[in-house]
Amino acid sequence: MEQKEVFDKVVTILKPFVKNPDALSTVAMETSILKDLKVNSARLVDVVLEIEDVFGIEVKDEDADKVKTVGDAVTLILAKA
Amino acid sequence: MTERVVVTGVGVIAPNGHGKDAFASALRDGKSGIRFHQHLADANFGCRVGGIPEGVAEIQSRYLSDEELLAMNANMIYAAIASIDAWTDAGLTRVPADSDAVDWDTGAIVGTGIGGMDTIAEKLVPKTDAGKVSRLGSTMVEQIMSSGNSARIGGLLALGNQVTTNSSACNTGTEAIINSFFRIREGRAKRMLAGGSEGHSKYIWAGFDAMKVLNRTKNDEPERASRPMSASAAGFIPGSGAGVLMLESLTSARERGARIYAEVLGGHVNCGGHRMGGSMTAPNPTGVQRCIREAVQMSGVRSEEIDAINGHLTATFADPYEVKSWSRALELPPEKMPLLHSTKSLIGHALGAAGGIECVAAILELEQGFVHGSVNCEDLHPELTAYADRIPHTTVSRPDLRVIAKASFGFGDVNGCVVFRKFAS
Numbered sequence: 001m002e003q004k005e006v007f008d009k010v011v012t013i014l015k016p017f018v019k020n021p022d023a024l025s026t027v028a029m030e031t032s033i034l035k036d037l038k039v040n041s042a043r044l045v046d047v048v049l050e051i052e053d054v055f056g057i058e059v060k061d062e063d064a065d066k067v068k069t070v071g072d073a074v075t076l077i078l079a080k081a
Numbered sequence: 082m083t084e085r086v087v088v089t090g091v092g093v094i095a096p097n098g099h100g101k102d103a104f105a106s107a108l109r110d111g112k113s114g115i116r117f118h119q120h121l122a123d124a125n126f127g128c129r130v131g132g133i134p135e136g137v138a139e140i141q142s143r144y145l146s147d148e149e150l151l152a153m154n155a156n157m158i159y160a161a162i163a164s165i166d167a168w169t170d171a172g173l174t175r176v177p178a179d180s181d182a183v184d185w186d187t188g189a190i191v192g193t194g195i196g197g198m199d200t201i202a203e204k205l206v207p208k209t210d211a212g213k214v215s216r217l218g219s220t221m222v223e224q225i226m227s228s229g230n231s232a233r234i235g236g237l238l239a240l241g242n243q244v245t246t247n248s249s250a251c252n253t254g255t256e257a258i259i260n261s262f263f264r265i266r267e268g269r270a271k272r273m274l275a276g277g278s279e280g281h282s283k284y285i286w287a288g289f290d291a292m293k294v295l296n297r298t299k300n301d302e303p304e305r306a307s308r309p310m311s312a313s314a315a316g317f318i319p320g321s322g323a324g325v326l327m328l329e330s331l332t333s334a335r336e337r338g339a340r341i342y343a344e345v346l347g348g349h350v351n352c353g354g355h356r357m358g359g360s361m362t363a364p365n366p367t368g369v370q371r372c373i374r375e376a377v378q379m380s381g382v383r384s385e386e387i388d389a390i391n392g393h394l395t396a397t398f399a400d401p402y403e404v405k406s407w408s409r410a411l412e413l414p415p416e417k418m419p420l421l422h423s424t425k426s427l428i429g430h431a432l433g434a435a436g437g438i439e440c441v442a443a444i445l446e447l448e449q450g451f452v453h454g455s456v457n458c459e460d461l462h463p464e465l466t467a468y469a470d471r472i473p474h475t476t477v478s479r480p481d482l483r484v485i486a487k488a489s490f491g492f493g494d495v496n497g498c499v500v501f502r503k504f505a506s
Contacts, residue, residue: 016147019178045219046151 001081006055006074013050014070017043029071047073055081086265087504089272089339090171090327092163093441096132096320096428099140100166105445107427108453109476113304114428115318124283126290127297130306132320132429133281134159145237152220153233154200155280159323159434160191160230161237164274168238171272171327172339176239186271186333188242190261191231191278191325192253194433194491196246199282200224230278242270250491251393252350253277254324254436259348259499261328271333276325276437285432286319292362294397295319307430309394309423310404310465310472311458317395320429324437326444341504342444346484347379353494364399364490366406373410373488376498382484384411387419387500389452389479391443391487394423395430401464403490408468415467419486422455422473436489436497443485447503450480 011027018024019038023031033039039047048064051057051073057080067073093100096114097107107114114132121129134140137158141150144162153161168175176182205225208217223229228246235244243264249256254277261275279285289295296316299306307318334341351372353365377384390407394400408418424439425431431438446452454475461469488498 016151019146019148040148042219043148043151049216049218 001078003074003078006077007070009054010051010070010073010077013047013054014039017047027070029069029074031070032068033070051077057081083266084268085331086262086328086345087331087334088326088342088345088444088501089329089334090167091342091441091444092166092170092325093323093438094134094159094162095322095324095438096134099134099136099162101170101445104441105449108424108442108445109451111427111454111456111475113456115303115306117300117303120283124287126283126287127293128290128295128316128318129300130303130318131281131286132318132431134322152223154197154224155282155321156193156197156278157224157230157233159280159321160278161233163276163278163323163325164189164191164234165237167274167325167327171329172337180239183239183241185241187240187273188264188270189231189234189240189244189274190247190257191234191274191276192247192249192257192433193227193230193278194248194250194253195279195285196227197225197229197280198284199280202282202284234274242273248433249495250493251430251432251435252489252491252495252497253433254438255440255487255489255497255499256350257437258326258328258440259350259497262345262348262499265328265330272327272329274325275328276323276440277434278323278437279321279432279434281321289319296396305457307396307426308457309396309426310400310455310462311396312460312462314396314400314462316397317425318429320425320431321434322431322438323434324439324441326440341506343447343501344504346381346500346502347376348497348499349375349379350495350497353496355494359494361494362492363494364496365494366402368494369403369406369490369496370410372496373407373486373498376500377411377486380500382500382502384413385417387411387484387486388482389420389422389446389485391439391485392421392423393488393490395425401462404465404468416470418468418471420452420473420477421468421471422452424453426456426458440487440499443487443501447482447485447501450478450482452477452479452482
């Protein structure tokens with residue numbers, strides 16, 4: 001799967017959790033999920049569950065803890081998919 | 082020195098209408114919110130009709146973001162919509178989510194009878210039993226904790242005073258209003274959102290169906306199924322939704338020039354102790370009468386000054402007992418009783434939301450000068466024959482309506498009674 005395709009899917013997954021929708025218009029690999037998109041930190045659990053379902057992968061807790069940016073998620077998925 | 086307490090806002094989402102205007106029109110027009118529900122038939126319920134607010138999917142998107150809705154069940158959504166409406170109706174402005182302005186003077190007591198049973202039944206239990214705890218996600222606790230409905234309201238409106246959820250079965254909404262009344266009266270809050278909410282899941286209603294306290298004889302005539310005070314009353318019809326009042330100290334209301342609907346003159350809650358005929362599921366008549374007497378005594382009005390009673394009146398065997406308890410407590414013979422009516426005849430019994438929704442009905446009646454018809458009791462219960470003239474079957478115009486007494490009674494033998502008077506500045 002191409003990076004662009006994974007990136008788009010990750011943004012789609014994040015969309016319902018985003019509390020700062022304006023930031024979506026400039027979303028990029030380096031965009032912080034918590035600081036820029038204002039996703040509630042408790043909801044990262046739900047984001048990871050969605051990623052597992054959409055990409056058919058299993059994400060370990062220690063790997064999930066390292067995801068800070070959209071790019072971190074994309075890189076993690078590409079490594080496993 | 083105690084504060085006088087007034088009603089400065091109302092919010093309601095009921096089976097027969099959302100919002101003050103639609104709900105008031107529905108009451109005036111005798112519009113029923115009871116419908117046949119296939120999912121109850123599919124689950125082999127005896128009672129297959131119920132009251133569920135309509136058009137909620139469209140309504141909720143105007144009040145709540147996708148992010149908020151991800152962690153909200155029906156009970157919480159109803160509570161949020163009614164509370165935001167009451168807030169706005171009171172002339173208050175919502176602070177943006179990214180503002181740190183907390184309103185330390187305003188709180189919320191919004192109760193629920195059963196709570197997030199749909200979330201528990203549809204998500205928590207199946208996934209846990211399947212060994213998939215890690216698949217539950219982050220949103221379970223806030224949806225199943227008893228205080229979930231009021232907790233969400235606290236965040237939506239940046240409330241900084243007491244925010245809690247009370248629960249006293251079908252007395253919940255009325256109890257919330259009385260508890261909030263006392264809090265403002267003591268000077269511990271300037272404003273309180275007060276009322277109740279209840280979802281509509283089959284899992285909430287199944288236990289009542291199993292007890293055979295729901296009417297199973299009118300599945301083919303939903304609008305005639307809720308029959309308080311009738312000879313053919315054969316159980317209540319389950320309902321859902323939320324009703325919330327903005328209660329405020331008179332001082333605060335005057336300071337900000339708020340519109341005042343009514344004053345809360347008095348209120349009382351008690352328990353019959355499951356004695357003297359009372360039990361977990363039946364009221365001790367002495368407890369009921371004491372509750373009404375205490376509320377009326379506190380209100381300072383004479384029995385004769387009460388224009389209407391919005392009763393608990395669910396359409397079970399207890400209706401005649403309730404009416405007689407009102408009569409004894411007020412020491413009024415049948416012909417001198419206030420007008421008696423049941424909002425449940427139009428929307429069913431919304432359990433923990435009932436008192437909240439019905440108090441909104443009472444406030445709107447006071448504001449607009451009418452008493453809505455208590456439908457489906459054309460075959461009045463024989464023990465109520467002496468009260469026939471006091472029970473309007475269709476809406477009556479009463480421009481001079483001043484005082485309404487509202488009571489709720491719940492499983493656990495618990496009672497609540499509150500007295501409202503139209504506000505004259």
